[in-house]
Amino acid sequence: MPSLSLSPSVLSPILLMFPLSIGYYNVRVIEQDAAKCSMYGQTAQGQHVAFLAKVDGDESKLAVAVKSNSADLAASLAAELDKVKDLLAAAQ
Numbered sequence: 001m002p003s004l005s006l007s008p009s010v011l012s013p014i015l016l017m018f019p020l021s022i023g024y025y026n027v028r029v030i031e032q033d034a035a036k037c038s039m040y041g042q043t044a045q046g047q048h049v050a051f052l053a054k055v056d057g058d059e060s061k062l063a064v065a066v067k068s069n070s071a072d073l074a075a076s077l078a079a080e081l082d083k084v085k086d087l088l089a090a091a092q
Contacts, residue, residue, distance in 0.1 A: 027051065047073050 027041030027049065036054035043049065047070040056063040064081055068074040 043073070049073060049077065 027039045030040050031038045039051040041049050047068060049068045052065040054063055066074050066077045
């Protein structure tokens with residue numbers, strides 16, 4: 001599960017915008033509160049994908065879990081999340 005080290009003031013907007021960045025997969029928010037957000041979607045090819053994004057520890061990290069019925073899709077999405085983590089780390 002990739003972890004992003006972020007200041008607490010950055011976490012809320014990321015949780016709100018995260019579903020927009022993966023709109024290609026028709027992902028919708030299933031459940032959301034101040035510390036976590038679960039999402040589910042299905043690709044045009046019928047692959048299922050689920051995400052759980054949650055504030056981890058002392059609210060300085062965002063952990064994101066990815067699950068799919070396609071191991072390749074889950075690995076690809078996890079790699080994309082790692083790239084986002086690197087971009088955010090570079091911006092801080």
